[in-house]
Amino acid sequence: MTALLLLAAISGTILLQVAIGMGVGFWRLRHRGSAPPPVDGNTPATTGAWAGWRAFRVDSVGPEDQAGTQRTLVLRPVDGLPLPGFAPGQYLTFSIDLPASPSGPLRTIVRCYSLSEQPNGETYRITVKRMPAPAARPALPAGAASTYLHDTVQVGDLLRVKAPAGSFVLDSTSDTAAVFIAGGIGVTPMISMIAWSLAYRPDRPLFLFYGVRNSADHAFKALLEQLAQSHPAFTLTVLYAAPGPDDIEGQDFQHTGFIDVALLKRVLPHGRHQFYVCGPPAMMAALVPALADWGVPKSDIHFESFGPASSGYVRPVAGVAGTPLAIPFDIQFRRSRRTIVWDGKDTNLLDFAERRGILVESGCRTGSCGACETRVVSGDVRYADKPDFDVSAGSCLLCVGLPASNLVLEA
Ligand SMILES: Cc1cc2nc3c(=O)[nH]c(=O)nc-3n(C[C@H](O)[C@H](O)[C@H](O)COP(=O)(O)OP(=O)(O)OC[C@H]3O[C@@H](n4cnc5c(N)ncnc54)[C@H](O)[C@@H]3O)c2cc1C
Structure with missing residues (x-):
């Protein structure tokens, strides 16, 4: 090889390395730059949020579980302007006009639905569980807003929405292991927290304990399994209370029964954890005090209730x-x-x-x-x-x- 050829080969290699280095640097910059600003565990406000109600068009809808009792809706703002970020875990508030009776005047009801994905600047996603009449009183009307969002709302329809709010949010500045305990539809805020954390803090250990009845109402199954497979820091533990005949333990779910502290002790490594709990009243009433009894400091237990509190976990009333x-x-x-x-x-x-x-x-x-x-x-x-x-x-x-x-x- 002549000296000229050697020089050309060395220069080519250097140029290639510089190009690769710049490419990687640019990729990192883009991905770091698109992370929403860090939010701490007590930040309720969202920068760039709008005041009052804003019109959103339903962009897409689809079932989130086999039984179709949980429906995901993706919403796009009618004004076409960018959407503010939000703290993972926050919810949207909806104002919905419904007939008070089949032929009666409209009444307006207000309901909240957690954002079920991480911020993307263009759309918001919620997932709504159909609320039937209570089993003990089947003659009562089914849940008003959830029935409407399942049976009436279709792609192209308009909804009135308030900006993201809520203080049940991931402490995104912490490196402490986060443990999510979800029952049924209580998993929605955690989907947003987990997706955000894996995208922007991929080394932070995350554990999700997710309890459902069986595969029929196992929501976000493919998404969660894919996240667990591709992120070693994320451990997924699914419990079925009543597995169906085709549900396979070790494949569809890990344990039969309900989430309790004994299971947490078996699965979690020793050390400090920050707990996030959201689920039906019976689960909250059992687990929140049990965590405190286990010695978890109150400041490490965060919980949100989607409905009336149950007497088991009411917080003491401070003056x-x-x-x-x-x-x-x-x-x-x-x-x-x-x-x-x-x-x-x-x-x-x-x-x-x-x-x-x-x-x-x-x-x-x-x-x-x-x-x-x-x-x-x-x-x-x-x-x-x-x-x-x-x-x-x-x-x-x-x-x-x-x-x-x-x-x-x-x-
Ligand atoms: C912060 C927050 C976040 C939330 N996030 C989500 C989420 O991500 N996904 C989700 O699905 N839900 C979520 N919820 C719950 C949601 O806001 C609604 O409460 C839920 O959808 C039920 O509303 P609904 O209008 O369908 O039911 P409602 O009309 O409020 O009825 C509730 C229940 O009462 C029964 N009922 C009707 N009439 C009577 C009567 N006369 N007497 C007694 N009972 C009666 C109904 O049959 C039904 O079982 C969240 C709630 C909060 C507070």
């Missing part, structure tokens, strides 16, 4: 600014013609009302959507945390409100 709450108080629900004694055992006035069978509208249950705003006829309501929602004068938000005196409420 405002350290003032102990005086009890008992008489709480009169004027429209329902009921007066009940507040004994300080409930976390808020919404749980207090629901647990005693008083029907009140509700949405987010965290003081941001306004669905449970109720007129205070007399008395004072106070808040342990200031609501995100601007409450009208003379009204209160039941979901975060506590009585500060005897009360008469218009509910």
Whole structure:
């Protein structure tokens, strides 16, 4: 080989290495640059969020499980403007007009649905479980919003949506192992947390314990299995409460039964973990106190309830600014013609009302959507945390409100 050829070969190799290096650098930059800004575990707000309601068109719909009881809807903003990011775990609030009766006038209901994927700047995705009438009272109407989102809403339809909100979000700045415990549709916020974490913090250890009845309502099956196969940091443990005849243990699911602390102890490595729990009331009532009894510090237990709280896991009611709450108080629900004694055992006035069978509208249950705003006829309501929602004068938000005196409420 002549000296000239040798020089050309060396220069070519160097140029190739520089090109590869620049390519890899550019790829890393693009992928790092597209990560949503880090959010900590207490950040409810989203930068670039809009105020009030924004129109979204349904872009696509599809079943998320074999039984078709969970339906995913992808939504695109009608104005075509970019969508703000959100903290993985947050939800959207929907305002839905439905006929009060088949021929009656429309009534507006407000419902919240967790975002079931990581932010992408163009669309939002939610997954809705069809809510049937309670088994013990089959004559009651099925869930209003979920039935509408399953049976009536189709591609091209419009929905009114509030910006992402909620404080049940991944502590995305932490490297501590995150343990997700999901029952049924409670997996939705975790899909978003897991997808985000694997994309932008791929070395952080993640564990998902996901309990469902069997393969019929095993949602996100292919997605979760694919994530577990391609990410060594992610361990997936699926439990079927009642496996079907064709369900194969070790393939479709890992254990039969329910998630409990004994299983967590067997699967989790020794050390500190941050727990995220979301599921039906019975699961929450059993697991949240059990985690605390196991010695997990309260600051490492995060949970969200999609419906009325169950008495087993209500958080202790703190007075405002350290003032102990005086009890008992008489709480009169004027429209329902009921007066009940507040004994300080409930976390808020919404749980207090629901647990005693008083029907009140509700949405987010965290003081941001306004669905449970109720007129205070007399008395004072106070808040342990200031609501995100601007409450009208003379009204209160039941979901975060506590009585500060005897009360008469218009509910
Ligand atoms: C932060 C948050 C996030 C959420 N994320 C999700 C999610 O990702 N996916 C999801 O599917 N859900 C989610 N939810 C729950 C969701 O918001 C709704 O509560 C759920 O879809 C049920 O609403 P619905 O209008 O269908 O039912 P509703 O109409 O509110 O009815 C609820 C139940 O009450 C029964 N009922 C009807 N009438 C009566 C009556 N007169 N007396 C007693 N009972 C009656 C119904 O049959 C039904 O079983 C979330 C909730 C919150 C708070």
